[in-house]
Amino acid sequence: MSTPSSLEDLIGALRCLPGVGPKSAQRMAYHLLQRDKQGAMHLSRSLDHAVNTVKHCSKCNNFSEAEVCSMCSSSRRETNLLCVVEMPADLLMMEQAQCYRGMYFVLMGRLSPLDGVGASELPLARLQRRAQELSCEVILATNFTVEG
Ligand SMILES: [Zn+2]
Structure with missing residues (x-):
């Protein structure tokens, strides 16, 4: 058969x-x-x-249907802080904790040379541009792992 x-x-x-x-x-x-x-x-x-x-928001790199996502275009967010997270799920967790009102940048991964993810595979240039654009403090909220 x-x-x-x-x-x-x-x-x-x-x-x-x-x-x-x-x-x-x-x-x-x-x-x-x-x-x-x-x-x-x-x-x-x-x-x-x-x-x-679904594409990536041009500002925070999170998944979005619009060029700029609703969070990045919201006037109620503080623009003097930029929090860097690994994945969209990490952003959701931060939002659910309701202790952060600043902006985000989602890496969509993490540096992991052993898995073949080097600096060139992550949108680090865009992260740098975004941080300069906001001229703000950057908080790294990557996971508590060696890669993070
Ligand atoms: Zn966004």
């Missing part, structure tokens, strides 16, 4: 997700096609839409 090529394509495509090997990709594909066609259609539409509309 051979696998239809469109099913093989789907299994292959699912493997682009981090931590998804051939077995999990196969399980996901079977689940979507056999048990949750509605969910599969929703996933397909959402993925297509997000890929085509």
